[in-house]
Amino acid sequence: MQRALSLALLALAASGSYLDAQRCPERAVQHIRPSLRHAPPDLEGTYRAPFEFVCGAPATIRVRRVGAELVATVEADADCPQAGRTRWSGLPPVPGQAEFPVRIARPDGRMADGTARLSDRCGIEVGTGTGRASAYYRTDAACAPEPRPVVVFVGGFADGLNRNVVRVFCAYDAAWEHTRKLYFAYDADRGRMMRAIRDSADGAPVVLVGHSYGGDTAYELADSLGAHVHLLVTLDPVSPRREGQTVPRPREVRRWINVRVGSRPGLSSCGLAGAIGGAWGPQPAADADLRFPPDPAKDDPDDDHCKTEEMFLLQPVQAALAEIR
Known part of the structure; x- marks a missing residue:
């Protein structure tokens, strides 16, 4: 049978x-994206912006959690005027959220409202909606190529x-x-x-x-x-x-x-x-x-x-x- x-x-x-x-x-x-679906994305780490330069080198930022917010600051030699400056900050995204609001530093030092968008688990694009967004790619061990x-x-x-x-x-x-x-x-x-x-x-x-x-x-x-x-x-x-x-x-x-x-x-x-x-x-x-x-x-x-x-x-x-x- x-x-x-x-x-x-x-x-x-x-x-x-x-x-x-x-x-x-x-x-x-x-799209099924387990790292986005399961938990808040782990965004703390070292990133590089290959199309931006700071003191003669590709811009490198360090994203850290400060209180409830994520804060991205410039990493550079101590004699670089921009070393330690905040590039952007904002509350981290929740599970399933690929975009989140941030405040972005303008060239004159003032902060402007903007949006950070996760391009994947190792990339962040940050912009105000006008002009080209800044693209940051994680370079630490969590995103080894x-x-x-x-x-x-x-x-x-x-x-x-x-x-x-x-x-x-x-x-x-x-x-x-x-x-x-x-x-x-x-x-x-x-x-x-x-x-x-x-x-x-x-x-x-x-x-x-x-x-x-x-x-x-x-x-x-x-x-x-x-x-x-x-x-x-x-x-x-x-x-x-x-x-x-x-x-x-x-x-x-x-x-x-x-x-x-x-x-x-x-x-x-x-x-x-x-x-x-x-x-x-x-x-x-x-x-x-x-x-x-x-x-x-x-x-x-x-x-x-x-x-x-x-x-x-x-x-x-x-x-x-x-x-x-």
Whole structure:
């Protein structure tokens, strides 16, 4: 019976007619920026303005918290008249806020109202709305240029059609997060995947995010990559050989978050995919074993297995991604 259902599901996925509702909507991609979503951006640090010069050198500022405000002051040699002068100040942004009001020093020393805009987690543009804004780029260790962490997304069965992970992969803003990203189907050549990840990471931290069969593949990749993996995220993983089982923690992986659907499987193609694929059991070896959805009253058996964006946006997952450096 299970084999017959599996063949039927294959046929449905091949035709795509039952998966149309899971395709990306015709709209601009919503950016997923964990470092902005999870907590107030950490803006304290050293920045350089490559197009501005102070006493013959590119302008360098130091952003510090003074009381409740962020204050940006010029860093220069002691004999430079501008050393220690305030460039701008203002209350720091709250989570999810990419712009915040500031007061900007004019050439005559007076302060003018302006706006600071985060261009990414390591860049700030400050201006009054007239003329060119000043662009500052963080240069301390928190924003080292290379090598950047690599976030690897592994799609499950028929992800090219239902785009459950493709949607998340496209929405994750690697440029903003100062990371790089890769995408693989769960059944891609394992050796090629390993080589591509190692070559791309070049010693930098690796994050693996896998859904359904892709969760099973991500788990095995993590076990092989070991200490290179700083974070493993398995989104309702399935595989016949691990159906209903708990699995050991992958060797040397620093952090593992497992998300599992709590509802019984429905009769839609999505619900059947979770059931026929062989859903894993609870994973006590994970650092966090999260039920999805967290509130059982919101269970949706027909679609929960395919709500990858909502799983990916769970607070513990976003918080862990925000910490990746």
